[in-house]
Amino acid sequence: MGLFGFTNRLVQMIDILKNEIKIKNRRGCKYRCHIISGSYGFLFSLEKTMKKHENLFITIEGGEGSGKTTQSFLLKKYLEDSGYEVLLTREPGGTVLAENIRDILLSPNLNLIALSELFLLEAARAQHIKNLILPALKKGKIVICDRFIDSTVAYQGYGRKLDLQLINSLNLVASFGLIPILTIYIDVIPSKGLEIAKKNNSKVYNACGDRIESESMQFHNDVRKGYIEQARKYPKRIKVIKSQVTLDRTHALIKNIVGAVL
Ligand SMILES: Nc1ncnc2c1ncn2[C@@H]1O[C@H](COP(=O)(O)OP(=O)(O)OP(=O)(O)O)[C@@H](O)[C@H]1O
Ligand SMILES: [Mg+2]
Secondary structure: OOHHHHHHHHHHHHHHHHHHHHHHOOOOOOOOOOOEEEOOOOEEEEEEEEOOOOOOOOEEOOOOOOOOHHHHHHHHHHHHOEHHHEEEEOOOOOHHHHHHHHHHHHHOOOOOHHHHHHHHHHHHHHHHHHHHHHHHHHHEEEEEEEEEEHHHHHHHHOOOOOHHHHHHHHHHHHHHOOOEEEEEEOOHHHHHHHHHHHHHHOOOOOOOOOOOOOOOOHHHHHHHHHHHHHHOOOOEEEEEEEEOHHHHHHHHHHHHHHHOOO
């Protein structure tokens, strides 16, 4: 093989390697390979890094006191222990502005009408997606979000009876088209979940809980119906689990489901 043939072969080999590295990185490979090429040759260096995972956006959904926050923390820890970089965030919230909106949304006695509630939620979402979630995904982090678009469908659509088409359109605009690759819906009987949630929040608000928790039992049953119908509509994305007797058992179910998308 002449010098020209040898150089061509070398260029081909580098291209094949680069492609392989891209594929491995997408799968969250333990090592990243840097190719440093120069006029005198090239050098490979293997560098141990945190596992990266492009576009892995997971949301945790459920009614009041279903265990979303607890399970989100447990999942974050499990993924970090497995070597992944993880951002755990929540809706409404995640940025200073969105956390301020959250405070408004949860404060009782504001006489907030349903439509204003929807717009506030979507404003918080747009801010959150643009300033926190998209940059983290770009860096290759796995993003876990405690509540997301399905909460809006369940609470403002089925709970408040706002138009579902309007909600879906606003959800799409506010999330810049970002849809989770996986959503875990933790199903709990509303009366049971509310009892737990109100006990937890009674120190911050009052015995009736925050503005949403203090809604009627009918409202919470409608929200649950909304989640169940969403899960039926998007069975590939939304996986339903029943809240288990212990946190560990619920966590084990979640680990299994998440394992399938890693
Ligand atoms: N399966 C479970 N078994 C026992 N305790 C649980 C279970 N799930 C949640 N809990 C407990 O219930 C409480 C509420 O859980 P958590 O705050 O995670 O729920 P949440 O869905 O985030 O609630 P909220 O709607 O108020 O945000 C916590 O004290 C948690 O330890
Ligand atoms: Mg919570």
